[in-house]
Amino acid sequence: MTIPPPRLTPRKEWLVLLTLAGIQFTHILDFMIMMPLGPQLIRVLHIDTHQFGLLLSSYTFTAAISGLLAATYIERFDRRKLTLTLYVLFMLATLCCGLAQTFPQLLFARALAGAFGGILGAMVQTMVADIIPFERRGKAMGTVMAAFSLSTVAGVPLGLVLANHLPALGWRAPFFFIVALAMVIFVIGYRLLPSLTGHMQQTRKGNIFQQIFLVARHPEHLKGFLFIAMMMLGGFTVIPYIALYMTTNVGLPESFITLIYLCGGAATFFTSQAIGRQADKRGKLRVFRWVALASMVPILITTHLVPIAWWLVLINSTIFFVLVPGRMVPAMAMVSAIAPQQVRGTFMSLVSSVQMAFAGLASLIAGLIITRAPGGEILHFNVVGYLAVGCTLLALLVAPMLRVAGAPPTGPTP
Structure with missing residues (x-):
């Protein structure tokens, strides 16, 4: 017997979504804050660009590995308890980043932060899918994914301000800020997040690895993995090199990159929710097609830019940030509907691993x-x-080709 998810009032549902968005915001900010801290870390820790690259990639690849490992236990626990436990471990790992004295210590701490942060991303999306009905899930995913925009428009600049204006702490300040903010969100989450145990009632056959293999090899799930892999390759081949291309080929000063992220993040904060509402209203697949097709235009313009007026660059970069991350809103709403509730946590953990692995692979290929x-x-x-x-x-x-869980082979796409 499957226990249905708790029915929440509209107000409680909104508060829960904001709490999950807060969890998403802190772990995304923890990942993004490393990129602008590069010059300080290279100078203070006496490392080279290759070692700094290891600090960045350690987060991504341990997140991918931890997603695979999480699939062995994620369906055995109450979603609420597991999410809050992982959040505490993430805070401790981030605190270790701020306390690190040497490059090896920081590398180890970053790997731990990636391990727990990667699973948190999967847990947040799983809880949204468990709580919010599919017909309203586009808007919900848009709300949670707006955390990416908020981390760009507010978190990253704030982190840099702290690092530059607190000389006693320097590059450590942003990590301590993330821990302090996460502690506040944890208290809110402890009070608001509902218990979700319906997935635990399903009788399972075979050992845990056989169960994971059954989830991983399911034809509909394989389509979801392929879809997410292509989405990562379609974005992260370009995104990591935009700043370098703008400064070397387009001739813009490094300070202009901050303006690009500010404008792009501010715009995306509003448009991601608008895209989510349209996905609920007009259909996830239909809206995904519109946004994905439109996103190819700024991708081609960005990768072919020559020295032009700064305001033209800013217009294109803002459109890029609206459309390229924006297409992930209906995409994740579709993917979250593929697996039934009983194995959704396992499936979303595997999806998270595919996301992280192909994000790293995309950067490597580029x-x-x-x-x-x-x-x-x-x-x-x-x-x-x-x-x-x-x-x-x-x-x-x-x-x-993606199908809603339980729909017939010729049934509706998400």
């Missing part, structure tokens, strides 16, 4: 394509743009 000219300019970024567009087109081909 790095192999891109070269530097003797003058420092980036070459072949246009090829990366073509690759991103090609992967987006493949995602558009796979999207209609």
Whole structure:
């Protein structure tokens, strides 16, 4: 017998969504804050760019691995208890980042933060899917995913201000800020998040690894993994190299990159929720097609830019941030509906692993394509743009094949 999720009042539902968005905000901010801290870390810890790259990639790859490991236990616990426990472990790992004295210590702490942060992302999306009915899930996903925008428009600049204006703490200040904020959100979550145990009532056959294998190999689930993989390759081949391309090829000062993130994040904070509402109103697949097709335009423009007026660059970059992350709102709403409640946590953990692994792979592939000219300019970024567009087109081909859990083979797509 499956226990249905608790029925929440509209006000309580909204408060729960905001709490989950807060959890999402802190672990995304923990990942993003490392990129602008690069110059300080390289100078203070006496490391090179390769070692700094290890600090960034350690988070991504341990998040991917932890997602696979989480699939062995995620269905055995109350979603609320597991989420709050992981959040405490994430806070401790982030605190260790701020307390690290050497490069190896910071690398280890970053790996731990990635391990717990990656699972938190999957748990947040799983809880949204468990609590919010599918017909309203687009708006809910838009609310939670607005955390990415908020971390860009407010969190990253605030982190840099703390790092630059608290000399006694320096680069450690943003990590202590994240821990303090997370403690407040934890208290709120402890009081508001509902207990979710319906998935625990399902009788399971075989050992845990056989159960995971059954979830992983399910034909409908495999389509979801392929879809997410193409989405990651369609975005993260381009995103990590935008700042470098803007400064070396377009000729913009490094300070302008902050303005790009501020404008893009501010716009996305509002448009992600608007995209979610349209997905609920007009259909997830239909809205995904519109946004994904439109996103190919700023991708191609970004990867072909030449020195032009700064305001034209800003317009294009803002549209890029609205559409490329924006297409993930209906995409995740569709993916969250593929697996039934009983195995949704396992499935979303595997989805999280695929996301992280292919985000890292996308950056690696783009790095192999891109070269530097003797003058420092980036070459072949246009090829990366073509690759991103090609992967987006493949995602558009796979999207209609995704099915809502329980629908017949010829039944409705999400």
